[in-house]
Amino acid sequence: MTTRTARIATSLLGGAAALLTLTAPAAAAPTGTTGGTDITAQRLVLEPTDRGYVGTLTATVTNRRSTATSVNLVITEPAAASFSTIEPGGACLYDRLVENRLVIGCMGDRIEAGQSVAFRLGFHVWTTARDYPMIADGGRIEVVPDGATRAADSTGFTTLFRSTTGSLKKPRPYVQATETDLSIRGGAVVLTRQADDSLLGRMPVTVRYGNDAPTFLLNVGAALPAGVAVHHIEPQDMPSFPNWFSVPGGRFMPGEERTFDVFLSAPAGTPAGELGTGTFTVAGSYFWGTDPQDVDPADNSTSFAVTAVDAS
Structure with a gap:
């Protein structure tokens, strides 16, 4: 992001x-x-x-x-x-x-x-x-x-x-952490044909906050296959956008995990089949230009397959 x-x-x-x-x-x-x-x-x-x-x-x-x-x-x-x-x-x-x-x-x-x-x-x-x-x-x-x-x-x-x-x-x-310890998990998502020929699918996502480093919110950037976009999240307490959203629920406690649903969409005319691989990457937001580094950036991202299917 x-x-x-x-x-x-x-x-x-x-x-x-x-x-x-x-x-x-x-x-x-x-x-x-x-x-x-x-x-x-x-x-x-x-x-x-x-x-x-x-x-x-x-x-x-x-x-x-x-x-x-x-x-x-x-x-x-x-x-x-x-x-x-x-x-x-x-x-x-x-x-x-x-x-x-x-x-x-x-x-x-x-x-x-x-x-x-x-x-x-x-x-x-x-x-x-x-x-x-x-x-x-x-x-x-x-x-x-x-x-x-x-x-x-x-x-x-x-x-x-x-x-x-x-x-x-x-x-x-009291010694407070200065680097976050974030992780994010997701899974494959299937987009199903809707009545207007567009596609929509739900993907559960889990974010974990490992320590007490300071952040005010967690942002998730989305790198998605062509034509696929973030439609919305549930629950949603802030606006979401086609290529990013913020984790709902406010600030985290150390060790807290939070699971929510991300809905992905694709426009009408998108053919059924494998659409490609997407990635979500989570990062903390603290103060202008000084957002915290993470102790292990490797688990700050999760990749997943995106498939489109016609309604049964």
């Missing part, structure tokens, strides 16, 4: 891999401080669930100026692709990567002179819950007053992953 195709698929998510809501200008990286606005943050404690770890960080911004001001927040994730929500707040834009973690600029809120606002930042780390606690450093928040080109203040925060037994004591470092 080309980079352009992956970008188009990402944009159809309504912003999943580059835009969280609508557009907002990313705040510039700080080169100093402007003063007058302070930020403090608690540690982030992530709780284990059957779909990874979730938690909320509270960051308090205080406006020490004599006039009201609006602020933007610049958030460096503690784990890649983990930031999920901000309240109160507005649009967020993925800006860049730091050690494979996203730096995200978010429109904040208006703060009156001498007042404070507590921002609640949601995080979701899509990794298997462990029976021991973990720790991740590197999370950071910067506050940029409206109209400023650099941060007024910043603070780091520590992230703790609570164990499945409830402990936070003696945490081990």
Whole structure:
């Protein structure tokens, strides 16, 4: 799949891999401080669930100026692709990567002179819950007053992953995969003649996600015999196209397999018989121009025979 195709698929998510809501200008990286606005943050404690770890960080911004001001927040994730929500707040834009973690600029809120606002930042780390606690450093928040080109203040925060037994004591470092471990399986597909003389056939496809490398969606490129195209998939939560589609169901947990149906078609006038061999290739989509490599590209593709038959 080309980079352009992956970008188009990402944009159809309504912003999943580059835009969280609508557009907002990313705040510039700080080169100093402007003063007058302070930020403090608690540690982030992530709780284990059957779909990874979730938690909320509270960051308090205080406006020490004599006039009201609006602020933007610049958030460096503690784990890649983990930031999920901000309240109160507005649009967020993925800006860049730091050690494979996203730096995200978010429109904040208006703060009156001498007042404070507590921002609640949601995080979701899509990794298997462990029976021991973990720790991740590197999370950071910067506050940029409206109209400023650099941060007024910043603070780091520590992230703790609570164990499945409830402990936070003696945490081990959380080490997240940086390369995906994807695989895809399919089989031969038979296209059957329809009432309008076109051909249509169903092909079950299984995709496996082997680790916790960050991706927002999985795209599948289709190389098909002449005249054969992807008609649609079921279930379908995003548009599909003649030569590619996205795996339905949202983000994966490590080790999760997902089976869905791909429907292939051929136009009226296509003769019955062997039409050729097709190939599906799956790849992860994360951040512009830096989509992850895979640990074993050999099983990222599956090939299959395509046969056309007349209705019985």
